[in-house]
Amino acid sequence: MYEGVLQDLIDELARLPGVGPKGAQRIAFHLLAADPADVRRLAETMQEMKAKATFCQTCGNVSQAERCRICADPRRDPTSICVVEEPKDVVAIERTREFRGRYHVLGGAISPLAGIGPDQLRIRELMGRLADGEVTEVILAMDPNIEGDATAAYLSRLLRSMELSVTRLASGLPVGGDLEYADEVTLGRAFAGRRSTGD
């Protein structure tokens, strides 16, 4: 145990995700030795983020305004929506630069154990965006696990009756990987989702 304020900081830091007691101690000592101006900037940035960051009213992504940068960008394709679980999934897909449409962030996946059903996710908002018929393509980009699969299955049932192209991200082999090292489930999914090599 360290004295007073230092221990308080360690305790606070240790509550953060991904930070254990040792990591918390390291960060605290780093801050203790750091330039006061740097520490002040860090504290201010955190406060500013908390005060200003909000969620886009359209897609639910993290934003600084009522509409996020992507939703406000007129160059993005308005006919295509990619549905994801979390804001960090948007960032991951944006890095690929493959997708030029807009996003819809659900805020999680269906999980009765965690008390999350369709009503706890931003599904009603998604249906609202699809109502006017401008959107013609929906891409479901849920995590390939039990809860993600269930969410995607629920959404595709919901969207079945609409005049839409609904697709789910392919799951399979990692690029640069070796076939022989893939686990059976991944390889099995890659097999099931194989596609024609013809044009």
Next chain:
Amino acid sequence: MHVSHLSLHDFRSYDTLELGLEPGVTSLLGRNGQGKTNVVEAVDYLSRLSSHRVSGDQPLVRQGAERAVVRAAVTREGRSATLEVEINPGRSNRARVNRAALPRARDLVGLVRTVVFAPDDLALVKGDPSERRRFADDLQVLLTPRYAGTRADYDRVLKQRSSLLRTARTRGGSAAQGMLATLEVWDERLAALGAEIMVTRAAAVEQLVPLLGKAYEAVARGARRDDAVVTYRPSFEIADLTVVADVEQALLAEVARRRQDEIDRGVTLVGPHRDDLLCTLGELPVKGYASHGEGWSFALALRLASYELLRQPGDDPILVLDDVFAELDATRREQLAELVAGAEQVLVTAAVADDVPEALRGRRLTVADGQVTPDG
């Protein structure tokens, strides 16, 4: 295969243990509570990443320690490999083969194969259906390690679906209607994974039957070969358990039929988690009809049959006889000893040296106060 060296760190009662082992029979002798079973439990854990004694991992870690490590040098057809698992309760375990980390600990399953005879094996035939499902699942995991993944996924779906039904029941009204909108999604997953499990289990039981007959005949001298039979019994009427797609359809239909019942009771009533194995002697079920001795013979025969099923040319599973002789009468002891004496490696634990039959003379080690020393 056999284990030629076993190292334990903070496993159960052991701070550290370095133990050289040999092929053939090794008996661990000592009074109760000295740590005999802990040694064989470690070998069994390495094979299935779960213990035959407890369901969680926490009791496996020595009091006050954060993690336990089990390491074993395993020789298989003349080639040796070092397998290691680090047990982190509440977090994911880590596994290494020849010091190289595996992507997932689960990939270790099946590299070592063990068959364990334990004092509570009688529950296999006389206990709840869950005992027999666990027997079938444990066997299946060693036959096809991929099955462990299917099981884990099924358990997850089952938990989610049952939680949904439970909440819907307690809330009631329109809130329940909203929640049940997702029920069909879980039905599909339950049926897809459940069908795979039922078909795999039924196939394993099918393979077991001829071996079981032979084993029972050997354990209970004088019994006819067709006396002991085990059959897979699904929780609902289904004619054929060979085609996954058909079983999946049947499961979906059954789920639909029981819908109201499930909603009223708030539990998942259909699926392989409610199936059973039916053990019969002659025409009569073992449970409720067989004598204590017959029950034991049947349980031993089930273990022996799974041992035979897991055998591959030149590669026997490791046999563990954990405190089992104290439970058996003299005749069954001798029978069992005779049957297993030829196995590549047999690890025996017993509190009383005289309980171990002469046929399993082998090498004897004394376990006392967490120390393992060669006998006398």
